[in-house]
Structure formats: structure tokens, C-alpha cells
Amino acid sequence: MNPSGKVALVTGGAVRVGREISAGLASAGARVVIHYNGSAAAAQALAEEIRNRGGEAATLQADLSVQAEVERLAAEAESAFGRVDILVNNASVFPPQPLAEVDEALWAHTLDVNLKAPFFLTQRLGAAMATRGEGVVVNLADLAGLQTWTGYAAHSISKAGLIQLTRVAARALAPAVRVVAIAPGTVLPPEDFPTERIDRLAARTPLLRNGTAGDVVDAVLYLVRASFVTGEVLVLDGGRSLRG
Secondary structure, eight states: OOOTTOEEEETTTTSHHHHHHHHHHHHTTOEEEEEESSOHHHHHHHHHHHHHTTOOEEEEEOOTTSHHHHHHHHHHHHHHHSOOSEEEEOOOOOOOOOGGGOOHHHHHHHHIIIIIHHHHHHHHHHHHHHHHTOEEEEEEOOGGGTSOOGGGHHHHHHHHHHHHHHHHHHHHHTTTEEEEEEEEOSSSOOTTSOHHHHHHHHHTSTTSSOOOHHHHHHHHHHHHHOTTOOSOEEEESTTGGGGO
């Protein structure tokens, strides 16, 4: 799909990697709906930047841990520009709790944001895409969904579920709608990561560097345009997973 002239919804699209994805899709000519939860100022600033460059953007607030707000987001995103052609399920939480420390509240919140919301957004918006005969869903997974990150138990399990959602939805929504995923390694570490830890992560990759948000944007744009790719997970980790 050529993103020019299409409508894209990016969840968590106001900050960090999501911000770059929103901006990248806008630069490719898409009209972008920027979802945010608590980052209202950042969302409005990004939308204004896009408009100043001649693009079109709207902002929508929703708490993705609340099912009614997920349903509202889907409806309002379709209303913003008349439809949604590209859904990027980017919003995510990353709690650093090992298995023994995960309580019911953390488990529920992590699964609600990282898996339940993408499921129902894909269900609702994917069905509308299929009716129109065209659409793409890009899920932002994680190496944690392919490896066993014991220090991030709930997150890792949620991302494994998102990868399986990608495969199931790719079959269910074919042939009109393609569903794909990206599993980044270290592309934009949490702000509280010490420099020494970031350097160690870079040293573990065959390319001897960490990735950037721009690398993720390039992957999103490739997958949006890759008309013969569906159900696949693009690992974006500089070769880190080759080391096991």
C-alpha cells in the first residue's frame, strides 16, 4: 500500500518511537491520527508540526487499559478522516517485574494495553478495512516476545501474544488486509537506563550498535508498502538474537 493519501492511526503516537512513526507516515503523505493517553501537549505539538509541513493530523486521547475507551478510539479515529487504512499498534507498557513480583493489577494492566487493546482495535478497524477491500495493520512487538526475558515477565508474555495475534489476524483478514509485526531490539532504551547498560546492549549485537527510532520508521514504511508480506515478524535487532 502506498501510504500517500491514506489514513493512519498510530497508538502511543505522540512520544518516543511512536512520535517518529507518526511523523514518518505523515512525511510519506498519510493523514495521521495521533493517539495519546497522558501526552496531550506532545500530541498537539506533533500535529501542529505535521500541519506546518503541509500534512494533515488529528489527535485523540484514550486510556487503552479501558475497553470502552478502546472502542471510542476506534470510532473517533474512523470519524477523524472518514476511515482508517493503516493501524499501527505501537502503544505499550514495559514493567520491569520478574515472574515472582507480578501481581494481578500489573498483569491486567500490561495485558490490557499491550495485547487486549491491539486485539480489539484490529478486530474493529480490520473488519472495516476488509469491507473496503484494503488495509494494513502493523504491530510493534519486541524481542521479548520471541525470547525469555525473565526480568520482564508480563511484558514478555504480552508481546508473545501480540505476535500470535499478528499471525491469526493475518489469516482471518486475508486477502484484503495484511497484518504484520516488528520485533525491535534496543532502539530507544528507557530514559532511566544507565549509559553502561546501553553500551553493553550495543556490544552484544553483531553490528556493535543499538538501533534508532528511524530504523523502526523505515521498517514500518517497508511493511506498509510490502504488498506480498503478511503474517510475518520483522526482527529489527542488529543481529542480537543470533547470539541466543
